[in-house]
Amino acid sequence: MNLPSNPVALGSLARAAFEHAPEPFFLVRLSDGILEEMNPAATRMLGAASAASRGKRFASLFTEASSPEIERTLQELTRGASLIEDVPALLRQSGRVTQAATLRFCLIEPHTWALVILSSTAGVVFRLRRTRDCAVQLTALDPEAIPEWRLVLETLERLLTPPAIPTDADPWASCRAALDESARTETIWESRVALPLPSASMEQLWVRARPQRQHDDSVIWLGILRDIADASPAELQTRREHELLQSVMQTSVAAITVLDRSGRILLASPSAEAVLGLSPRSLLERTYNAPEWHITDLQGRPIPDEDLPFQRVLRQRGPVHNYVHAIEWPNGRRRILNICGDLVGQTNAAPETLVFSITDITEQKLAEESLRQSEERYRILLTALPDTILVLNREGVCLDFHQARAWGFSGAEREFRGRTCHEVFDAPLGGKVHAAVELVLATGQIQTLLGSVLWGGEQRLCEIRIVSWEAARALALVRDITEAKRAEQERIQLENRIQQAQKLESLTVLAGGVAHDFNNLLTAVLGYATLAQKAVGPHSEVAGLIGEIESAARRAAELTQQLLAYSGKGKFVVQPVHLSRLVHEMTLLLQPVISPNAQIHLELHPALPIIEADATQLRQVIMNLLTNASDALEGRAGNITLRTHTVTIEAAELPLFPINLQARPGEYVCLEVADNGCGMDEATQARIFDPFFTTKFTGRGLGMAATLGIVRGHRGIIRIRSTPGYGSTFQILFPLPPRAVPVPQPVTPAAPPWEGKGTILIAEDEIVVSQLTRRILERAGYRVLLASDGRAAVELFKQHQESIDLVLVDQTMPHLTGLQVCGEIHRLRPGIPVLLMSGYSEQETGAISNEGIVGFLGKPFDSGSLLVAIHRALQR
Numbered sequence: 001m002n003l004p005s006n007p008v009a010l011g012s013l014a015r016a017a018f019e020h021a022p023e024p025f026f027l028v029r030l031s032d033g034i035l036e037e038m039n040p041a042a043t044r045m046l047g048a049a050s051a052a053s054r055g056k057r058f059a060s061l062f063t064e065a066s067s068p069e070i071e072r073t074l075q076e077l078t079r080g081a082s083l084i085e086d087v088p089a090l091l092r093q094s095g096r097v098t099q100a101a102t103l104r105f106c107l108i109e110p111h112t113w114a115l116v117i118l119s120s121t122a123g124v125v126f127r128l129r130r131t132r133d134c135a136v137q138l139t140a141l142d143p144e145a146i147p148e149w150r151l152v153l154e155t156l157e158r159l160l161t162p163p164a165i166p167t168d169a170d171p172w173a174s175c176r177a178a179l180d181e182s183a184r185t186e187t188i189w190e191s192r193v194a195l196p197l198p199s200a201s202m203e204q205l206w207v208r209a210r211p212q213r214q215h216d217d218s219v220i221w222l223g224i225l226r227d228i229a230d231a232s233p234a235e236l237q238t239r240r241e242h243e244l245l246q247s248v249m250q251t252s253v254a255a256i257t258v259l260d261r262s263g264r265i266l267l268a269s270p271s272a273e274a275v276l277g278l279s280p281r282s283l284l285e286r287t288y289n290a291p292e293w294h295i296t297d298l299q300g301r302p303i304p305d306e307d308l309p310f311q312r313v314l315r316q317r318g319p320v321h322n323y324v325h326a327i328e329w330p331n332g333r334r335r336i337l338n339i340c341g342d343l344v345g346q347t348n349a350a351p352e353t354l355v356f357s358i359t360d361i362t363e364q365k366l367a368e369e370s371l372r373q374s375e376e377r378y379r380i381l382l383t384a385l386p387d388t389i390l391v392l393n394r395e396g397v398c399l400d401f402h403q404a405r406a407w408g409f410s411g412a413e414r415e416f417r418g419r420t421c422h423e424v425f426d427a428p429l430g431g432k433v434h435a436a437v438e439l440v441l442a443t444g445q446i447q448t449l450l451g452s453v454l455w456g457g458e459q460r461l462c463e464i465r466i467v468s469w470e471a472a473r474a475l476a477l478v479r480d481i482t483e484a485k486r487a488e489q490e491r492i493q494l495e496n497r498i499q500q501a502q503k504l505e506s507l508t509v510l511a512g513g514v515a516h517d518f519n520n521l522l523t524a525v526l527g528y529a530t531l532a533q534k535a536v537g538p539h540s541e542v543a544g545l546i547g548e549i550e551s552a553a554r555r556a557a558e559l560t561q562q563l564l565a566y567s568g569k570g571k572f573v574v575q576p577v578h579l580s581r582l583v584h585e586m587t588l589l590l591q592p593v594i595s596p597n598a599q600i601h602l603e604l605h606p607a608l609p610i611i612e613a614d615a616t617q618l619r620q621v622i623m624n625l626l627t628n629a630s631d632a633l634e635g636r637a638g639n640i641t642l643r644t645h646t647v648t649i650e651a652a653e654l655p656l657f658p659i660n661l662q663a664r665p666g667e668y669v670c671l672e673v674a675d676n677g678c679g680m681d682e683a684t685q686a687r688i689f690d691p692f693f694t695t696k697f698t699g700r701g702l703g704m705a706a707t708l709g710i711v712r713g714h715r716g717i718i719r720i721r722s723t724p725g726y727g728s729t730f731q732i733l734f735p736l737p738p739r740a741v742p743v744p745q746p747v748t749p750a751a752p753p754w755e756g757k758g759t760i761l762i763a764e765d766e767i768v769v770s771q772l773t774r775r776i777l778e779r780a781g782y783r784v785l786l787a788s789d790g791r792a793a794v795e796l797f798k799q800h801q802e803s804i805d806l807v808l809v810d811q812t813m814p815h816l817t818g819l820q821v822c823g824e825i826h827r828l829r830p831g832i833p834v835l836l837m838s839g840y841s842e843q844e845t846g847a848i849s850n851e852g853i854v855g856f857l858g859k860p861f862d863s864g865s866l867l868v869a870i871h872r873a874l875q876r
Helices: 007-020 040-052 067-078 113-120 149-160 173-185 233-251 272-276 309-316 362-384 429-443 482-536 543-567 579-593 615-632 651-656 682-687 703-713 767-779 790-800 818-828 863-875
Strands: 026-029 034-038 083-090 099-106 124-130 136-140 189-194 204-213 219-227 255-260 265-268 320-328 334-344 353-360 387-393 398-402 447-455 458-468 473-480 574-577 598-604 611-614 638-649 666-675 717-723 727-735 759-763 783-787 806-810 834-838 853-858
Touching: 007 204, 007 219, 034 040, 067 083, 067 099, 124 149, 136 149, 149 173, 149 219, 173 189, 173 204, 255 272, 272 353, 309 320, 309 334, 309 353, 334 362, 429 447, 429 458, 429 473, 458 482, 482 543, 482 767, 482 863, 574 615, 579 598, 579 615, 579 638, 579 666, 611 615, 611 727, 615 638, 615 666, 615 703, 615 727, 638 727, 703 717, 703 727, 759 767, 759 790, 767 783, 767 863, 783 790, 790 806, 790 818, 806 818, 806 863, 818 834, 834 863, 853 863
Parallel strands: 598 638, 759 783, 759 806, 806 834, 834 853
Antiparallel strands: 026 034, 083 099, 124 136, 124 219, 189 204, 204 219, 255 265, 255 353, 320 334, 334 353, 387 398, 387 473, 447 458, 458 473, 574 611, 638 666, 666 727, 717 727
């Protein structure tokens, strides 16, 4: 063996052989048998146990049967032996428990250890240098050992040098890439190579070397090149198994652990730290059920030891697959593990061990739980949705569906999968849905369709939304909107009723205000006309003119009464009324003004219940309806039918009476006037009750407005049914009274006294009315005190309360109303008579229910009506 004479070079050579030799080397101190150092091959042989082996007695690495023999061998070396060969031993702590074929003990001195190592190493120690231009120089440090190595080294040197022109089919490209990676990362280069040599005796080589970067940026490898072609099949198999085990242990994502029968961990892969929370070194000598791991099931409950995978494998003498439990790391972090394990049987060379593969499936379980919760939320959402959802492809075929619980096609659950849009929906809706699907898939824009679907045995209005979902797929969301549309229509009808009521209310306020102010003016006109008539005498030339003024004023008063009737504030004299008799009476009276071509038919109920109403106002209603029916015939021959009967209105029928928001369910007496005339369109029906609206060439347009006011004043209901060209029907419903009332006896008015005495306080804000009233009363002999508003009337009464005999007060005044003035005066002087006057009706003002009011004077009035009312009030 040609070795360097330089001790430093010789030491480097021995260190390279010691580090890269495939045989395990142990350096043991003879004085106490302590293991000082071992090479990587020995470390790989010991496996995980190697970490704790240095510093221990060498004999403790072996089984109890082998330890005594090893101790005796070490003693022989101590007594002078230099070499002892073929000592069998069985390792105690090893990943793969194997029988060491031979232990060879050699006594070495510090200056001879390099020679011993080199002489014991199979193969050749080499030095490989690669320059910056990647050229390779390969030198054997013992070139004479085997003559064939020169050719090997030359061939290897040539193949490791990159070719000038790289080719895709270069079998040595991967080997050179491994060499480049070793130089770049400064890690060990280890490869199995096959050389294209003429002789087949050395074509399979094993190479292992460590790189060292030089100051000129070149790289030098020192290592061993060994011929493995002559190795026995068993040795090759063992080596391959060992390399395979090491590769699996190093690269496995799962934690691989080896345990003995007592449950102690003998070996653990590097990935065990990421799975079990402890480094492989910390895992050794621990047991599978160490208290550092709090082992529980997925719900956090402790698991009995006999149910754990280790005990199961021992008990059933067979493998365990996919056993799942949770552990808590020493730092408190909780993980979920999937464990597979099996038993490695005992042989002559090795005891029985257990191998487990442990996978951390925490994230998988969390993802599964998240997916489960998501699917549960999705299921709950689908269950809560009122939609039926169809998954459709471009051809309109249903691939999947979700049926809403509340309803379903044809009234039952149906299987839609495989059906086309034309089969799921009736024509032509199916074609529209298919066209919408194609449009959505082409443009991505949502499409909405409305259509009728047979649902539960009836046609239902549905909204169908088509949205793009996945590639070449669309979702059709079918929702029953029948009830929603019905509710919307009812809302619109209610809004129309409210708008109509607001319009009528506005017109009512307007009509009532106009009538009130107009009555004040008419009071002055009639009053002064009466005074003028008396002043000039009956034979004066102007007496006739004054009479015409009175006549015009009274006709104007009738017009204001119609306005008050429309506003519901007209004068009502409520008494028991038999509606059938009143209709018969009015029909006879109005026969001359009805179209001669009209045939009147009476269908009057003879035993109709009595109602409480103002007969005069009802006559006005009958006249208006009858004349309108006659005008609707437009001079042509036709029929007019008047019916009376009773009817019960249920709460569900109230929407049929949109004009009357005060309608209540209950018993009603109905007057029905029907004709087969020209009829009315919807626009005309919407305005028929507006004041001054008329379809006639002549007329004031107050007839139907007054009718509405009269009916509302009686808390009645109006319903109209009319079709252009087919006539109209008006139904007027009056509520039945809760009890009968006595028929009032007529009162014959006394002659107006033109001479009177006493003091009268007049409270009136209209100057023209107050001055007229004062003049009439002073001419009749009364003393008059005037107040322009309610507050002034109370102050004036306080000053003259002892001398005042009567108070005449207007209901509508600033500051205080007439009734409020009455109350204040009666607190000052109880019992003094108060006469109330107003342009509104007595019922509207509330005078009937006020005990302090002795009489009511309606506007407009003439001097005679005023004096009669004053005389009656003073007589009480």
